[in-house]
Amino acid sequence: MLSASARRSAARQFPLRLTTGAFFLNSGISKLRADEATAEGLQQFAAMTYPFLKKQDAEKFARLLSVGELAIAATLLVPVVPAAVAGAALTAFSVATLGLYLRTPGMREEGSLRPTEQGIALAKDVWLLGIGVALVADGVTEHEHR
Template sequence: MLSGSARRSAARQLPLRLAAGTFFLNSGISKLGADEATAEGLQQFAATTYPFLGRQDARQFVRLLSVGELAIAAALLVPVVPAAVAGAALTAFSVGTIGLYLRTPGMREEGSLRPTEQGITLAKDVWLLGIGVSLIVDGVNEHR
């Protein structure tokens, strides 16, 4: 049985976990059936910032990306997964996407952190970083 403090913490985390978890669930499912052109496009985009990803087969890359997103969705949506664990997974993924935003040419206005039209899709992932860090902090505080 959960203590009053644990119930309040779980209730506070619910909107965060649902919002991010359903986002990752949808994204992971949509990549499961990616065709060759989509797989190659996603891999090439990621490899511009993280060159080691270019050495992998494009289909395998997208399959692993999909499985990773589905694993993060499960960590967020399954309530028995501790907040700090779910938050760490979400934070790690979002740091990667923010890295793409910061390091890929054309994503930001020259000399600024402000996104270009093309950069908005990655710049918005800062909310995932905020949710991930919040879950980590909440999870650490739960165990004190």
């Protein structure tokens, strides 16, 4: 049986894990069905910031991205996965996407962290970073209380 502290922690985490997990589930499923043009667009965009991805086959890249997003969805949506593990996966993914935001020309206003119209889609990943860090912190403090 869960302690009162563990139940409170699970209740706090539930909305974060459910909404973020559902978002990743949808995104991962969508990329599974990516056509060639979509796969190439994803791969080329990512390769602007992460040049080693230029060598990757576009369709394979889209599949790997999809599988990664589905794996993150699973860590968030399966309640037995510790919060720290789910949060670490989410944090790592969001750091990579924020790297795209920070390093891709046209995503930010000149000399600022403020997003341009085109940058909003990536700038929102700062929320994912916050959720990931919150889950890690909650998981670590929950573990310390045991």
